[in-house]
Amino acid sequence: MNDFSELEKQLRKLRPILPSQNLALRIERALAETRSPGAAAVLSRPRRLNWSWLSLGLGLAAATAILIVARVDLDQPKKETKNIASIPPVAIVPVATEFVPADFTRVVYRTSDEGLRFPSGSAQPVRRFRSQTRETLVWRNPKSGASLRISYPSEEISLIPISGQ
Amino acid sequence: MENAALDENWKNCFSQIGPGLLLFARQWARSRADAEDIVQEAFVRFWRKQHKIENRALLYATVRSIALDFLRRDHRRARRETLAFADAEESVQPEFEIDDQSQRSLAAAISLLPNEQREVLVMKIWNDLTFAEIATVLGISQNTAASRYRYALAALKKELIPQ
Numbered sequence: 287m288n289d290f291s292e293l294e295k296q297l298r299k300l301r302p303i304l305p306s307q308n309l310a311l312r313i314e315r316a317l318a319e320t321r322s323p324g325a326a327a328v329l330s331r332p333r334r335l336n337w338s339w340l341s342l343g344l345g346l347a348a349a350t351a352i353l354i355v356a357r358v359d360l361d362q363p364k365k366e367t368k369n370i371a372s373i374p375p376v377a378i379v380p381v382a383t384e385f386v387p388a389d390f391t392r393v394v395y396r397t398s399d400e401g402l403r404f405p406s407g408s409a410q411p412v413r414r415f416r417s418q419t420r421e422t423l424v425w426r427n428p429k430s431g432a433s434l435r436i437s438y439p440s441e442e443i444s445l446i447p448i449s450g451q
Numbered sequence: 452m453e454n455a456a457l458d459e460n461w462k463n464c465f466s467q468i469g470p471g472l473l474l475f476a477r478q479w480a481r482s483r484a485d486a487e488d489i490v491q492e493a494f495v496r497f498w499r500k501q502h503k504i505e506n507r508a509l510l511y512a513t514v515r516s517i518a519l520d521f522l523r524r525d526h527r528r529a530r531r532e533t534l535a536f537a538d539a540e541e542s543v544q545p546e547f548e549i550d551d552q553s554q555r556s557l558a559a560a561i562s563l564l565p566n567e568q569r570e571v572l573v574m575k576i577w578n579d580l581t582f583a584e585i586a587t588v589l590g591i592s593q594n595t596a597a598s599r600y601r602y603a604l605a606a607l608k609k610e611l612i613p614q
Contacts, residue, residue: 290604297561297576297607300554302474303546309473309487310465316495317461 351432385425385434394419402448412445464504465494471578472514477546478570479518489518507580508587515570515588560610568603575600 400414422437472490473483480486493514504510547558561569574580574588585596 290601290608293604293608293611294576296553296557297572300557300577301548302470302577303483303548305469305473305487305490306483309469309491310462312487312491313461313465313494313498316491317498 347431347433350430351434384429385427385432387423388426388433389422389424391422392419393422403445405445411448413448415444415446417442417444460504461498468504468507468510468578471573472510474546474577475511475570475573476514476518478566478573479515479522483546485521489514489521493517507578508584511574511578511580511584511588556611557607560607563610564603564606568599568606571596571599572603 394417396418398416400416402411403414404411419440419442420437421440422435424433424435426433469490472494473486476486476489476493477483480489493510493516496517497510497513547554549555549558561572564572570589571585574585575582580588582593582596582600585600586593589596
C-alpha cells in the first residue's frame with residue numbers, strides 16, 4: 287500500500303544533530319528574564335496596565351508640579367520684583383521650606399585617565415583622572431506631592447598619588 | 452513550586468523537540484549558530500505566551516517566520532519570501548549525524564530536494580507533525596502538504612535508486 291515505508295524507515299534512522307548545551311542555557315536565561323513562563327503569562331497583562339497607570343500618574347504628578355511652580359511664580363510676581371532689588375539670592379528660602387530634598391543621583395558617563403602629572407612642590411607624581419557626570423536633584427513638597435527636578439552636567443578631576451618602587 | 456514545574460516542562464519539551472526544531476530552522480540558516488539563534492528566539496517567544504506544546508504548528512510557524520526574517524535581514528534587502536527561499540536553497544543543508552555511507556547518500560539526496568518538499572519532509576519525519584499541522588504552518592491545504600511529502604519521497608527514491 288505504502289511503497290515508501292522502507293524509505294521512511296531509513297529516513298527516521300537519520301538523527302538530526304543535537305542542539306548545543308549552550309542553546310538550552312540561553313533559552314533558560316531568556317525565559318528567566320520574564321521569570322517563569324507561568325508568571326510571564328499571568329503578569330503580562332496587569333504589568334502593561336500598571337505601566338500605563340504609572341505613567342499616567344507620573345504625568346499627572348509632573349503636570350501638578352508645573353502648575354504649582356507656575357502658580358508660585360504667578361502669585362508672587364510683585365513680591366519678587368520688590369525683593370530682587372533689596373535681598374540677595376538667598377530669597378528663595380520660602381520655596382526651600384516647602385520643597386524638601388528627596389533624591390540625588392549621580393551618573394558617571396565618561397572617565398578618562400590623563401596620565402601622570404608632576405605637580406610643583408610635590409615629591410611624588412600623581413595620576414589624573416577626569417570623570418564627567420550628570421547629577422540630578424529632586425525636591426518634593428510633602429504637602430502637595432509636587433516635585434521639582436534639576437539635572438546638570440558636572441566634571442570632576444581626581445589626583446591619585448603614585449608611589450614609586 | 453508551580454514555576455519549577457513549568458521550568459521542567461519547557462526543558463522536557465525542548466529536549467524532545469529541540470533536534471527536530473533545529474533541523475527545521477537549519478534549512479534557512481547558513482550556519483548552525485544562526486539556526487540556534489532562530490530556534491532560541493522562536494522557542495522563547497512561543498513559551499512566554501505559554502502556548503500549549505500541543506499547539507506545535509504555531510511553534511514551527513514562528514520558527515519559519517523568524518528564519519525568513521533572518522534570511523531577509525542577512526541579505527540586507529527586502530525580498531519576497533519565495534525569492535529568499537530560493538536563495539537559501541544553494542547554501543543550506545539539513546544537518547544529520549551520519550553513521551555510514553548510505554546515510555550520507557540519503558542526507559545528500561535530502562539536500563537536493565526543492566525547499567517546499569524538504570520542509571514538509573523535515574516536519575513530517577523528524578518533527579512528527581501531522582499533515583493538518585504542516586498545512587497550518589505553511590498556510591496550505593492538507594492535500595497539498597501530503598502531496599509535497601509524497602513528491603519528496605518519490606524524488607528521494609529516484610535519487611537513491613537510479614534507473
